[in-house]
Amino acid sequence: MNANEILDEMEKLYPNAECELKHETPFQLLVAVVLSAQTTDESVNKVTPALFAAYPTSKAMAQASLSDIESYIRRIGLYRNKARSILKLSQDLEEKFHGEVPSSYKDLMSLAGVGRKTANVVRSVAFDIPSFAVDTHVDRISKRLGLAKPYDSVEKVEEKLKRKIDRDRWNRGHHEFIFFGRYLCHSRNPECYRCPFIDICKKDKVDAYLKKKA
């Protein structure tokens, strides 16, 4: 089963896979993805409605105080770093990008709190530019399904996925991986009894590598 065939199967399981972070604009998506680091999207969706009601645009958020922003997102982890990031990010959008979220990878990466994964998700979801963001789900799934080696870096995983998957399927494919990881192939107790990839799964080898490294 090649990578595109794996995607075919995932699309049967999750025909409606898409970004689950609540947002109405590219700016709100950008903020939501920054907030989602090391946290579930479910947790982020609990705080963003009030946050975006208070600060719907970068212009509004750029004028907020750090402590006010913190008060909205205190319930999720890493909130001090994240509050600093989204305040600085809003100010930079106003001062350097005329209040508009840039679409280039380089410009996105220049923003506070935006790294490889966030830049790719924003390009994919907000601008529909072919991207393949590698996060913990994508990394884990790729290695279990043999699309990458257990020791591959995230850069290597992204490179291999882009090479093995048709370009016009990158954006949809990313979310298929996410759904598969979230709802079936969990980090700890995956539901292998109903997995269509049980015959090609290399979870044992991946686990053995991780155990040896630890």
Added chain:
DNA sequence: AACTCGGGGCA
């Protein structure tokens, strides 16, 4: 490459 940030959810 390793370390740190961090509250909430779940066993």
Added chain:
DNA sequence: TGCCCAGAGTT
């Protein structure tokens, strides 16, 4: 109580 979660910045 202990461990993990749609990562990024610093060293």
